[in-house]
Amino acid sequence: MSALVTAAELRAELAQPLSPVVVDVQWVLTGAQGPGGRERYVAEHLPGAVHVDLDAELAGPPGAGGRHPLPDPAVVEAALRRAGVDADSRVVVYDQGPSFAAARAWWVLRWAGLQDVRVLDGGMAAWLAEGGPTTTDVPQPEAGSFTARPGSLPVLDADAAAKIASAGTLVDARASERFAGRTEPIDPVAGHIPGAVNAPTTDNALPDGRFLDAGTLRQRFSALGIRADDGDVGVYCGSGVTAAHELLALHKAGIDAALYVGSWSEWVTDPGRPVATA
Template sequence: MSALVDAADLRAELAQPSPPVVIDVQWVLTGAQGPSGRERYAAEHLPGAAYVDLDAELAGPPGPRGRHPLPDPQVVAAALRRAGVDQDSRVVVYDQGPSFAAARAWWVLRWVGLQDVRVLDGGLSAWVEDGGPTTAEVPVAGAGAFTARPGSLPVLDADAAAKVARTGTLVDARAAERFAGLSEPIDPVAGHIPGAVNAPTTDNARPDGRFLEPAELREHYSRLGIGTASAPVGVYCGSGVTAAHALLAMHEAGIDAALYVGSWSEWITDPARPVATA
């Protein structure tokens, strides 16, 4: 079943007697230019959408486990309860587009045990383009009853990621120049995990931020030898955010994969771990 919903279908669902809970996760990488995710939410969001902070609630504090390590499950649960989420709630998450933060939310919410989570394809940009209404009004905090069940999705640590690189396919979802070690604008060491293959996240979407069709995604990954065998598949990026976007693309293509949450920003904290370039 697809984990994506387009703007027109979401508008129809929100008009029903039992609409899904909508969560805004607009996000900007720390240090980037322009308004923060919270400021973007304050200026414009879907009516009734609660804001969840990726850095503070969908990730743990940065450190030896990476820039966006696994969050405290109780922090995630509290954020979901504030948004009005119960154990059996249907939830739709979105960001401003192209769904990098929304994909991370999709993964984290499923990791803590929420069953029905979808991503608004194309994000707020697609919603506005389709004529969907927006507001700056902040809804009253909900009183959901969600209880976290962490570990509901597979997770790779550094050793497991290295093993997948040897026995299956470890996908590096960063840009090609970062994979090759030619450029590293964020982390202190350039390069990639030995044995990994490069499949930039940007190749999963159209210029407008919407995902490619499932058949297109299957063809794209099959050209890289991904999803054509029973060998394990793992995905990483710089800090485990855009890798979740690749996981969502693989989900749409029918490919099972596990996230190396710590990703490159954790891998390089141990100087004994090897680094490949080119």
């Protein structure tokens, strides 16, 4: 089953009696990107959608584990129950586009044991382009019964990421200038994990934020030496958010990959770990 749903498909599903639960995860990395996720939700969201906070509920507190480490499973469970999610619920997550936060939610919810999770391809921007309705009404769904079962997806730590970089394919999803160490706007050290391959996640999407088709993604990854039959594949970014977007693109291309959740922001907390800039 596809991990993506188009705006037109979602509109049709929401018109049916057994419609999916919609979760809003609008989010911004910094204040320079405009209003925060909660403010965006208050201003406009899909009908029936409950907001879940990426920083507080889809990640743990920043620290030695990186800027967006694994969340407490109990926190994820409480957030999903608040949204009305049961174990067998179908869930669609979305952000304002181009689905960076939604991809992180897709990964976290599946890691926590939820089976049926999809991302609205293109996010709110695609929904509005399709003529989809929005609201400012905040729903109060009946509490769900979802129970978190963490560990349902593979997770890499720093040692496992280093091993994949030498024996498999470790993909760095950040912009090329950060990978090369020419600039580093967020973390204290510039560069990348030695042996990693750079595949900026921004190149996985069309200008409107929707993902490229599966064939084009396979061609892109193959040209970078990232293939389904070439051993283990791992992905990292700055803090494990845009890397989830890369994982979603790889998934669409038919390539299984594991997430290094701590990513570069964890890697550089240990000065003994090597750093490459070439």
